[in-house]
Amino acid sequence: MGNKFNSIWQKYGTLGILILITVLLGILSPKYFLTPNNLVQVALQSSITILIACGEFFAILIAGIDLSIGSIVALTGMITAKMMAWGYSVPVAILVGGIMTGAILGAINGGLVNATALHPFIVTLGTQAIFRGITLIMSDARPVYGFPLEFKNAIAGWIWNIPIPVIIALAAALILSFVTDMTRLGRNIYALGGNSQAAWFSGINIKLHTLIVFIISGITAGIAGVVMTARLGAAEPLAGVGFETYAIASAIIGGASFFGGKGKILGVVMGGLIIGVINNGLNLLNVATYYQQIVMGALIIGAVTLDRFVSSRK
Amino acid sequence: MGYLLEMKKITKKFPGVTALKDIDFQLRPGEVHVLLGENGAGKSTLVKILSGVYEPTEGTIVINGKEYAKLTPKESIENKISIIYQEISLIDELSIGENIYVGKLPTKKLFNMTVVDYKQVEKNTRELLKKVGLNKEPSVLAKELSISEKQQVEIAKALSYNAKVIIMDEPTSSLTIEETKKLFEIIKQLKNEDVGIIYISHKLNEIKEIGDRVTVLKDGTYVGTRDVRDVEIEELVTMMVGRELKSKYMNVGHRQKGTKEVVFKVSNLTRADKRVRNVSFEVYKGEILGFAGLIGSGRTELMNAIFGADKIDSGEIRLFGEQLAIKSPYQAIKKGMALITENRRETGFFPNFEIWKNVSIEPLIKESKLGGIWGLLNRSKERDYAKKQKDLLNIKCSSIDQNITELSGGNQQKVIVxxxxxxxxxxxxxxxxxxxxxxxxxxEIYNIMRELSDNGKAVIMVSSELPELLAVCDRIAVFREGELRTILTSDEATEEKILLAATSAK
Structure with missing residues (x-):
């Protein structure tokens, strides 16, 4: 009986929390919260969090972490912007400046983890500072703006009534969900997270998978960098500061474990939405930004404690 | 004679299962009372009731004439009950003395402040270590000790509580023969001091050597208690399994057909770290080649090197005639090699996976390309693999969707096999x-090995249990200090000969 409750909790716990908070806000702010416009707004605000959280989830899945994603968001956004300023076409700027740069920065993280055998926490703490430094040098600490209109339309526009960032985030989540659940790569990553020694003896190439995991995290951060630049209409050198907190929180609230090998992309998406809903709700309720931080922090601790409590009731 | 402790009609129910039913158990001063039973029989549960981890559902515990419905961990310690778990629980970064006195370090006053009296710790530790026959300085860190030395420290720790009851959970499972002998001497000495010992073990030959009485549990029920000197091993086996095992309990039957067809050959293999040097041997078709030796003699290191998990300096490996250059387990698996590692929990299974995912990981890796990353999963095929192995190996589980951590050790091992x-x-x-x-x-594992060998596979078994090697293997290679000393055929091999080759210089 306990086991059954447990598995139901693991499958639907995050969804339950999301519904609970949504209903709660619907009651507290009936006029504004549950309107179609506002819900679209929530999705739009959550899109960047969901993007980076899906990448972060991979790093957490192998019992690692990626603290550099905020800096990758800034650096890829900056390179994309600069490339457009230098006259490259929009698709090339997005592909090279955003996605490829993200992949390369992720590969640097993964390569360093493999080469130094340090914990990813240390490595990405270092690259977080390095990537940020490069962004500041490149930009002279000044924002870059003035892009072709087609860039903003392509990335931050709308298709029918849906914002493109939402479509991008959902597409990324769908692809990564496919990777985790349907491919050998995904299964191997879970195995590596569950028991890295056993994974090695089972023929899983730990270094290769670690590299791929950080590349995935880099690419999602790179896409987030492009989306952010397009939405703001400028590449800010200090963009993405503190993003790793939201990404980690989404993943953990969504059911991932720091010990690795646990969680699903769907849960992470819901984790990202929970954070988005709460932020939005607190705004509607006129709670000042500084208090929102406190709520967010309490939520992370609360969600994980609740999960532990329920999981330990075997 | 009075009892040190008595358990009466102990029943322990967990949601859905009755782990123990009406168990009676008594411990006399100065006796070694062996608790015997298959995995899942309830030995650990019974012992955990004594250490205060579990609360019995029904029944009483009587200690010194006082009745308890349950023991708290504190009451357990106050009643001088000490437990030494299978997995040693010393803190690696602390010294022997600190480990023994952790939580109760003696203190003294220094400038009106209470500080640890390390002189006292050292003095007391020295006395305790002498008692358990461990010749080490109290200041040595726990991480520098071997497993058997750590166990001695655990015993010393139990003695520091003036333990009257010491529970040992499979104490010899990681010990060599020499170390086991030493442990038995310590146990005999403890008996002389009227300490009662509850000894959990799977090793039947140990019971005759060290036990006074033996209580057999099966599926949570009490089967019986016997005086060791009046009981035959065969009877105990029957009590444990509840059925007469065919002939001797581990005789698989040798089938040396005199084939000299080499299926696997290692020549002059040396590890990069030189922990294994210049090893050459062959495995013939239809045989099981055993590897004997002390723990740390390099057998596991050799197997890991063959399998590509550790680096090789030089040497040649041929499987069915094909020369292999293996640099990783991935390549080894691709070439058709398998290594069932020594430590299930650390290197064997994935605790986050269900049974079916644990089974399917190897065939997936073997089929896959590009370092194992390429390809889509086929869920129904994976589950078929698992179902087939579950039936073939008689894996006891409610379904292949069960998490592997919920299985007993034996069944976990079968999943890995x-x-x-x-x-x-x-x-x-x-x-x-x-x-x-x-x-x-x-x-069951022996039978699988024999079957594999009969079907033309090359089979190697590393074991520290000599009776097992002698019963199962056709030839036995003996290791000492990283080198292969000799290979004995099953006809000429005896425990004495193997021991001699494994321990004596030259």
Whole structure:
């Protein structure tokens, strides 16, 4: 009986929390919260969090972490912007400046983890500072703006009534969900997270998978960098500061474990939405930004404690 | 004679299962009372009731004439009950003395402040270490000790509480023969001091050597208590399994057909770290080659090197005539090699996976390309692998969707064996395959090995249990200090000969 409750909790716990908070806000702010416009707004605000959280989830899945994603968001956004300023076409700027740069920065993280055998926490703490430094040098600490209109339309526009960032985030989540659940790569990553020694003896190439995991995290951060630049209409050198907190929180609230090998992309998406809903709700309720931080922090601790409590009731 | 402790009609129910039913157990001063039973019989649960981890559902515990409905961990310690778990629980970064006195360090006053009296710790520790026959300085860190030395420290720790009851959970499972002898001497000495010892073990031959009485549990029920000197091993086995095992409990039957067809050959293999040097041997078709030696003699290191998990300096490996240049387990698996590692928990299974995912990981890796990353999963095929292995190996589980951590040790081992069988390996290395599993599962593993060998696979078994090697293997290679000393055929091999080759210089 306990086991059954447990598995139901693991499958639907995050969804339950999301519904609970949504209903709660619907009651507290009936006029504004549950309107179609506002819900679209929530999705739009959550899109960047969901993007980076899906990448972060991979790093957490192998019992690692990626603290550099905020800096990758800034650096890829900056390179994309600069490339457009230098006259490259929009698709090339997005592909090279955003996605490829993200992949390369992720590969640097993964390569360093493999080469130094340090914990990813240390490595990405270092690259977080390095990537940020490069962004500041490149930009002279000044924002870059003035892009072709087609860039903003392509990335931050709308298709029918849906914002493109939402479509991008959902597409990324769908692809990564496919990777985790349907491919050998995904299964191997879970195995590596569950028991890295056993994974090695089972023929899983730990270094290769670690590299791929950080590349995935880099690419999602790179896409987030492009989306952010397009939405703001400028590449800010200090963009993405503190993003790793939201990404980690989404993943953990969504059911991932720091010990690795646990969680699903769907849960992470819901984790990202929970954070988005709460932020939005607190705004509607006129709670000042500084208090929102406190709520967010309490939520992370609360969600994980609740999960532990329920999981330990075997 | 009075009892040190008595358990009366102990019943322990967990949601859905009755782990213990009406168990009676008594411990006399100065006796070694062996608790015997297959995995899952309830030995650990019974012991955990004594240490205060579990609360009995029904029944009473009587200690010194006082009745308890349950013991708290504190009451357990106050009643001088001490437990030494299978997994040693010393803190690696602390010294022997600190480990023994952790939580109760003696203090003194220094400038009106209370500080630890390390002189006292050292003095007391020295006395305790002398008692358990460990010749080490109290200041040595725990991480520098061998497993058997750590165990001695654990015993010393128990003595520091003036323990009257010491519970040992499979104390010899990681010990060499020499170390086991030493442990038995300590136990005999403890008996002389009227300490009562509850001794949990799977090793039947130990019972005769060290036990006074033996209580057998089966599926949570009490089967019986016997005086060791009046009971035959065969009777105990029957009590444990509840059925007469065919002939001797581990005789698989040798089938040396005199084939000299080499299926696997290692020539002059040396590890990069030189922990194994210049080893050459062959495995013939239809035989099981055993590897004997003390723990740390390099057998596991050799197997890991063959399998590509550790680096090789020089040497040649041929499987069915093909020369292999293996640099990783991935390549080894691709070439049809399998290694069932020594430590299930650390290197064997994935605790986050269900049974079916644990089984399917090997065939997936074997089929896959690009370092194992390329390809889509086929869920129904994976589940078929698992179902097939579950039936073939008689894995006891409610379904293949059960998490592997919920299985007993023996069944976990069968899942691990199953994943390698599903991968259809040509060379299968079993490194201590029966460590900590019950007799029923053991004989099943032996049968699997024999069957594999009969079907033309190359089979290697590393074991520290000599009776097992002698019963199962056709030839036994003996290791000492990283080198292969000799290879004995089953006809000429005896425990004495193996021991001699494994321990004596030259």
């Amino acid at each position: 199953g994943k390698w069988l599903a991968a259809e390996s040509k060379l299968i290395i079993f490194d201590e395959p029966t460590k900590g599993i019950d007799i029923g599962a053991k004989s």
